[in-house]
Amino acid sequence: MLYDMIGKTYAQTRQSDPRIAAKLLEIVEPFQASRIVDIGAGTGSYALYLAEQGYQVLAVEPSTVMRSQAIAHPAVRWIDAKAEHLSLPSHAADVAIIILALHHFPDYSQALQEIRRVTGGGQVVIFTYDPDLISSFWLTEYFPSFIADVQSTFLPIATLTAEIETMMDTAVNIVPFPLPHDLSDSFAAVGWERPEMYLDQNIRNGISSFAKLNEDDLAQGLSKLREDLEIGIWDQKYEYLRQQTHYDAGYRFIYTNI
Numbered sequence: 001m002l003y004d005m006i007g008k009t010y011a012q013t014r015q016s017d018p019r020i021a022a023k024l025l026e027i028v029e030p031f032q033a034s035r036i037v038d039i040g041a042g043t044g045s046y047a048l049y050l051a052e053q054g055y056q057v058l059a060v061e062p063s064t065v066m067r068s069q070a071i072a073h074p075a076v077r078w079i080d081a082k083a084e085h086l087s088l089p090s091h092a093a094d095v096a097i098i099i100l101a102l103h104h105f106p107d108y109s110q111a112l113q114e115i116r117r118v119t120g121g122g123q124v125v126i127f128t129y130d131p132d133l134i135s136s137f138w139l140t141e142y143f144p145s146f147i148a149d150v151q152s153t154f155l156p157i158a159t160l161t162a163e164i165e166t167m168m169d170t171a172v173n174i175v176p177f178p179l180p181h182d183l184s185d186s187f188a189a190v191g192w193e194r195p196e197m198y199l200d201q202n203i204r205n206g207i208s209s210f211a212k213l214n215e216d217d218l219a220q221g222l223s224k225l226r227e228d229l230e231i232g233i234w235d236q237k238y239e240y241l242r243q244q245t246h247y248d249a250g251y252r253f254i255y256t257n258i
């Protein structure tokens with residue numbers, strides 16, 4: 001289990017971001033659901049947020065290390081299971097959410113079938129990344145192997161939406177989520193205008209692409225980034241990013257109609 005190895009400090013750097021949480025709520029609210037299953041819930045930061053908004057949350061997470069960092073809430077029930085076999089009765093939830101976790105599921109089709117069973121064909125909300133955009137992100141200049149890693153890990157958006165539309169027999173919405181400059185959930189593109197963040201090992205520990213890098217590629221990329229920041233090369237090329245409030249790195253909300 002990858003996150004039993006890399007997830008020990010996840011809760012320190014991967015707190016829920018209020019803008020992502022608000023968007024999630026905006027998508028889910030019109031469905032007038034009360035029960036949400038959060039699949040690949042991690043340390044539960046978004047499960048906790050939804051519980052605080054009055055939802056009953058089933059947080060499904062197979063990693064003991066991740067579950068052990070969760071903050072308990074009476075409206076969140078934790079389930080030690082995988083997306084492909086949810087260990088929940090049919091119609092146990094009205095809505096399923098998957099936040100930056102689908103790319104870790106070995107069998108996403110089986111996971112979608114399970115979601116259909118457990119929600120009885122209810123709403124599905126997925127927050128994911130469009131791998132077509134990875135090569136345009138400046139970080140890949142320092143860590144080129146991220147391109148192959150991301151392209152082999154994340155499903156193309158068109159493939160994912162076609163699968164959902166067929167399986168759920170409903171139309172799918174795709175909503176880009178440009179990242180704010182002060183994102184508080186430190187996932188891979190968190191430092192789009194704060195490159196110094198990637199020099200911090202705590203930040204890198206919460207990003208699975210970094211965890212998968214070999215030592216030489218990591219050392220080489222960090223040394224080049226450190227040097228480019230010191231001598232001003234990074235700013236010469238990308239200073240314009242520091243003037244932006246938002247940046248569309250490729251993150252997307254994908255959700256079924258109600």
Ligand SMILES: C[S@@+](CC[C@H](N)C(=O)[O-])C[C@H]1O[C@@H](n2cnc3c(N)ncnc32)[C@H](O)[C@@H]1O
Nearest residue numbers: 003040041042063066082083099100101104105
């Ligand atoms: C990047 S974390 C995201 C956690 C959480 N959703 C968040 O946004 O903070 C991905 C999570 O998916 C979990 N995961 C991996 N394989 C899984 C599977 N087959 N079924 C369910 N969850 C899985 C990992 O253990 C990890 O906690």
